[in-house]
Amino acid sequence: MAETPDGPEPGELPQARVVEKRRGGLPLVWIVPLVALLIGAWLAWRSISETGPAFVITFKTAEGIEAGKTKIKYKSVDVGLVESIELSRDRSKVLIHARMEKYAADYLVEDSRFWVVRPRIIGASIQGLDTLLSGSFIGMDVGSSKTERRDFSGLAEQPVVTADDPGRHFILKSDALGSIGLGSPVYFRRFPVGEVESYQLDKDGQGVMTRVFIKAPYDQYVNAETRFWEASGIDLKLNASGVSLDTESLASILVGGIAFQTRGDAKLANPAAENAEFRLFKNRETALSYEDVVAMPFAFSFKESLRGLSIGAPVDFRGIVVGEVTDIQPQFANDAIYMVAFAKVYPDRTATRQVGESARLKHGWTREQAFDELVKIGMRAQVRTGNLLTGQLYIALDVFKGAKPAKIDWDEKPPRFPTIQGSLTGVEENIATITKKLAAVPFEEIGEDLRRSLGELEQTLKSMDRLVKNLDQETRPEVSETLADLRKSLDSVERTLSQEAPLQQDLRGALREISRAAASMRTLTDYLEQHPESLIRGKPEEK
Amino acid sequence: MSAPTAVGRGLLACSVCELVMRAPSGATQAICPRCGARIHSRKPHSLARTWALLISAAVLYLPANIEPVMITTSIFGAQRDTILSGVAYLWTSGSWPLAVLVFFASISVPLLKLLALAFLATSVQRRSTRRPLARTRLYRILEFIGRWSMLDVFVVMVLVALVNLQALANVQAARGVLWFGCVVVLTMLASMSFDPRLIWDAAGENDGRDARRT
C-alpha cells in the first residue's frame, strides 16, 4: 500500500467507534468438523455392520464371471457380489471369492447350491434369456440346513428344482437312459406334475439313475404300487391287438418325458418316501403289468402249424395275459412232428387281481397242485387267432369240457401243458360232427317206408280203377253187385286207413324222422346266423 | 524495515462503506462511525475456521470417493459407479483426455486444495517467513481452480436429468455425490476463511503491531 501524497493525514481521519469485545469461547465453526466426523463414523459403522460374510465357490471355469461385477442372485434378487477370481493351486479349478449381503448371511448353509446362469433350453422352456444382455450371474438356492458353510462347490448345471419347491424326489432306475433330458416333464394322467432333475450312471455302470421331482400335491399319488415308464415320443405298436399309437403330449414328443400311474387302488397304499427308488419301465404296458415274482416255464406242443405265433406272443387266460412265448421249436416224437412253443407263465397275475386271498391259497395248494386241479377240470392250451387282419396267434388257456383227460408231468423240464387242437381245426371238427349227425339220419328207411306206403296207395287206386271198369262193363243190372263190391272196397280202404294199418304207421314214422332232421338243420343255421365267425373260429366251448 | 500497510499505520477500512478510519487501541471491537458495521483488520478466527472446515472436508473426502456417486440402471443390469470407477471406465473406453480431466477436477483438485490449505495454515501458524510471495500465489491458484471441483457433481446432475428412459436406462444420483459436494463446498469455504494477509503478517513483513489481532 503506497502512501498517497495528496491524501488526508491520518490525524484527519475519523476515529473508529468502539464497543466491548464479545468474549467468545470456542468458535461455532468447530461444529462443522464434529458433524463431519459423526457422518464419517456413521458411514464407517454402517459399511462394517452391513458387510456380509465372505465365502468361496469352486467352479470348473469362470466363464462369464467378472470380479466386482457378477452378482449372486436368489430368486432374481441380488444377495451377493463376486469380489475376486483366482485359480486353485493345482490349476484345475477356479475359486470365486464372493461376499454375501449382510441380511443374506444365513443363506450360506450346508446344502445351499450355486451355479452359473447362462441362457439355455431346459425341458420345453428357455431359461436365463436375460443373461444374454446383462451377462451371466451366479444363481443360488438356499438350503434348509442350519449348519453354516463358507466354501461351496458350484454345480455344473442349473438345478431344475429349487429347495423350497414343495414336493418329493424319487429315484428311477433303468437299464439305459431313454430319450429324456434335464427338465423333461413327468406326467400323471397326461397332466404335467414334475420334472426330471438329474440323471447319472450307477456307480458300477450297470444302469442309469434318474432323479425326478414330483410337485406337491401330486407327490401323494406316488406309492409303492406306482409304476413309472418312459413316455418319450410316439409309441407305435403292431401286435396281436392291432395297431396302437401312444403318446403323452406334444411336448413329450419333442423333449421326452416320464409318466407314472398307480396300479390298483391308490388309497390302500401309503405315499412313497422321499428318494424312494422305482424301476423305470420302457413303456406303459410293461410298467402296468403285474410284478412277475413267480414265472413258471411250460412247453406247449401243437400238431398244427404255428405260423403267426411270434416270440413274445401272449399266453392268455380269458383276456388276462398270464405269460409270454419265449421260444418255438419243432420236435419229433412218435413218428410225428410237433411244434413246441415254450412260454413263461406268471400264475400270480390272475391271483393278485382278486380281492383277498386267491382260491389257491384258500385250499392250501401249491402252484403245481393248482395247475393240476385246473387241468383236471379241463384246462387246455389252444392256439387262437388274435387278429384276423394280422394273422397273429396267441396261446389261450381255457377250460374245455369233455377234453380228453390229461396230466402235467412236473418232472419234465419244462413241464408239458396239455393242449387241444386249435380253433381253426375246431371248425372242421364241428362240420364233421354235423355231417356225422346228418349221416345218422335214416334217410334210406324213410325212403323205403315211403315207397311201401306209395305201393299200397297204388294198389288201392288200381282196385278203384278196376271197380270203375267193372261199373262200366257190368252196367245197371249189376248195380247191386257193384254196390256190394263197393262196400267190399270201402271195407278194404277202411282197413287200410285204420290206426293199426301198416301204411299209417310207416308214414308217421317217416314224417317224424324228417321233422327231426329239419330241426337239427335249423339249429345249425340259427347258430351260424348268430355266430357267423364260428365258421372260421369254431364253436366256443361250453362254459 | 517494513512496508507501509494499513495495519502498520494504525488504519482500518470499513468493508461495507469503504470509510477509512483510525484504529482504536486495545483489544476492543471497532465499529464504523459512518455505517455502524463491525470492522476487522483481518478475517476473524481465520485460522480456526480454516482448520475446522479443512478437517470436515478431509473427513468427508473418504466416503465421497468410496461410496458410489451414480447408479445406472439399464437392461444390461444395474451399475454403481464411484468417481474413481468412472475415471477408470473413461480411461479403458479410450476417452483418456476426459478421464484425465475428470481425475484432475474431481480427485486431484480437492485433494491438492486440502493439502495446500493445510500447508498455508500451518505455515502461518508456525509464523514462517519463507517466500510469502510464492505462498500468496499458491493461494490465488487455489481460489481459481477450486470452482472446477464441482465438475463431477454437475456431470452427475446432468446425467440424472437427461437419462431417464424408465425401463431402458435410468441414472440415479447416489449418496456419494452428496459427500463429494460437501467436500467441494467445505474446501471452498475453507479457502475463503483463510486470510492471505496473515501470510505477510506472519512473515514479519508488516510492521510492529500485533498483526494477528482480530
Ligand SMILES: [Zn+2]
Ligand atoms: Zn462503514
